[in-house]
Amino acid sequence: MPGRIVVGTQFGDEGKGKVTDYCAEEADIVVRFQGGNNAGHTVRIGEEVHRFHLLPSGILRSDKLAIIGNGVVVDPTVLLREVEDLRGRGHPVDNLRVSDRAHVIMPYHKIIDGLEEELKGKMKAGTTMRGIGPCYTDKVGRWGIRIVDLIDKQVLKEKLDVIVPIKQRIIEALGGTKRLDTETIWKEYSSYGKEIEKYVVDSSVLINKALDEGKNVLFEGAQGTHLCIDFGIYPYGTSSDCIAGSALIGTGVGPGKVNEVLGVVKAYTSRVGTGPFPTELKDKNGEHLRERGGEYGTTTGRPRRCGWLDMVMLRYSARVNALTSLAVTKIDVLGGLDRIKVCTEYEHDGKVISEFPASMRVLAECRPKYREFDGWKERGSKEWTELARKGYHALPGQMRAYLSFIEEEIGVPVEIISVGPAREETITRE
Ligand code: IMP
16 A cells, blocks of 8 residues: 555456455555446455445445545445445444545436447447446536535536436437436435435545545455456447546546555456457356356346456556556366466467457457466365465465466566455465
8 A cells, every 4th residue: 555456457347346355454445436336346254245336345344434436426326225235234334435526327327328228239338227328428428417416406406407308308319218307306316415415525635635644545446447448348348447547537636646556357257248258268168167156247147258367458457557466366266177278369360469459350350379277176165265374385386377377477466366255265475
């Protein structure tokens, strides 16, 4: 620390929730900086399993502030539901703060998300239908509603009077039949504003003050580098920047204040949604990864597409994020496979490609070049916990060879290894 960013290096679902919760032990503040409730971060503590879509994963550590930064898009119905749920499980949630500048997902955003996806044909991203894209579109189009507007009834009314009739016309033009009523939306959303108000702050002030005092701030990313609006598999990714640079914009902190970027790497690749995926497996190995890894979307429940680890993707992620260390997750899931493959380069049109292409047509035509590794035997959770307790050198030799290869190829050290969902199933390397 003091300023440490956690980012996904693949297509999201790398295990950032668990890694953030683990790293949060050393932090004073955990702040989410982009995305919304399209994310699904799972944190397991003992027998308790928590799935957060919007709340920062650090929320369970009541001695730390958990902040939703300005770069996040907030669906107040989800926020209040997650707060209520946590309270019901005995967590007070007094440590939550929400940026006054974060944008709000409105009911018309969700309607438009669904209608646009239906019309997009081949360009469909397979969105989570949570209104994420339309909300970010309105932010950039300068007709979004911000949290600060929700708590000012007058301003909210003035804005909705302009926005809602236009959204109605857009919905109809897209073939929708849903009727919007300004008065109903105004009443509903100003009542959310009232409930959320106690959490609302200028979070940039809080975060900068903490950093200036030498406190540790953990910046929690959502989705992953290859879903990023600028650096991901456009147009099949999400609508926010998911890379380390986004942590600064999404919280109001300058670059000099952050010194570490931890990249979370799942030991294989998975993907929900559409778009090219060079190392995708449609055979029994893919089935092994999906079933053993529980690769079903936390947010939508959709089965995830699974494939081998891809170094072309990871080298790219190391570059655009300036990664300083890696957390390799779900490596236990590979247990029981005889041979494990890793893609080192692509072959396209008789040429070797080692940089991730921008063209989706080229990417779809790329054939992976693989290097093979020996597998290791399958183990149960108790055995992994025991190995984790003993430390890195107790791990199977084949697994250590696999990890060494990853760090040498990417040129970034592996700091954390996760061999199961629980906090105890984690190894930190000195
Ligand atoms: P949206 O973010 O709902 O607009 O969805 C755009 C694309 O990003 C879709 O392919 C989603 O499946 C994918 N996506 C969004 N959030 C996540 C996530 O947290 N994990 C994995 N994929 C995601």
